[in-house]
Amino acid sequence: MSPWFEHFAVAVCAISGVLAATGQRLDLFGVLVLALVTSVGGGTIRDLCLGVRPVFWVQDPSHIVTATLAALGTFVVARYWKMPHKALLIADAFGLALFTIVGVEKSLVYQSSGLIAIMLGVVTGVAGGMLRDVLRREVPMVFKPDIYFYATAAFAGAVVYVLLVRFAPAFTGGREISMAVILVLRLAAMGWKWRLPEFRVRG
Template structure:
């Protein structure tokens, strides 16, 4: 790899996304009676869980982190680092939320692209892209014995931002636009929606019970 090789930038972006998800996964364990092993597992699950489910459903096995163990190394390192650093000081949450929105956008497009490469139809590519972006966080919350954050109004548009960005990406690909433009426009869509939702408090409606108690 040299600096003129686009693979360098893909590598950096991918591992940046993995690192951010791992930090978010590890932080979710704070103050929850989870030991060091648990923290590393939660970091790994958050960072690699969505892509694992995508690969297993597609039959793209061995899954991506078995084929390239550097993903496991990055996630483990940042999980451990978070454990060490965040015991002493609180992390900058705004910065983390921004980085996480970037990771969401990046992984969603990567997931949708891989699904198309494995000959999934357009609707399934959107679904698998969204799964790649959000399923790791769902599994983390299940392991922590919580209602998944991504199902809750409090997180504002998250999966919806991923899904719409994936929809834009797949539509532009189907229309024949050359890469990397579909991915760039899809990422900007997801990122823009997510940040706008945080800024202006956009959220989906909640499923209330039909007959409220009187």
């Protein structure tokens, strides 16, 4: 797994964390907390489940530097340019795709089964955003029916990656194809309002 790939994922998730602070009346410290939680939260839970010690950002603090710089840059830009709400959803979709595949790939490196790798990939992709939304005192995005194919998209991309690794190990484009599956599903679902059936009890 290339170091730049995980750094890119951290930066994108940090940007989505800053954008999520819009309208929350947070100061710079609060915005940075949201950005850091979003960018390292999922990976931290993944590493704890895998028994990796220390977790990735403690082992390599440059991830914190990357997240902080991305957050500061977004904070400055957002003060002079109004960020549309869709920017948060698009940034979050990229973060979801990147971190899901990072999570699957790292889980496989640590000899996890395909099923566990898929589960931890989804956790890596969605947990940071869940922690961010809890801190904002909102229902996590992943639980909202009107968010459209969030964890579902991550699951689909994780399954594709595991299948490609298992059945086409010589193929070198598995990572990119799997991320594309997540992005296309997520963005298409946002555009056409695809979602899973809601749980309802007959009255």
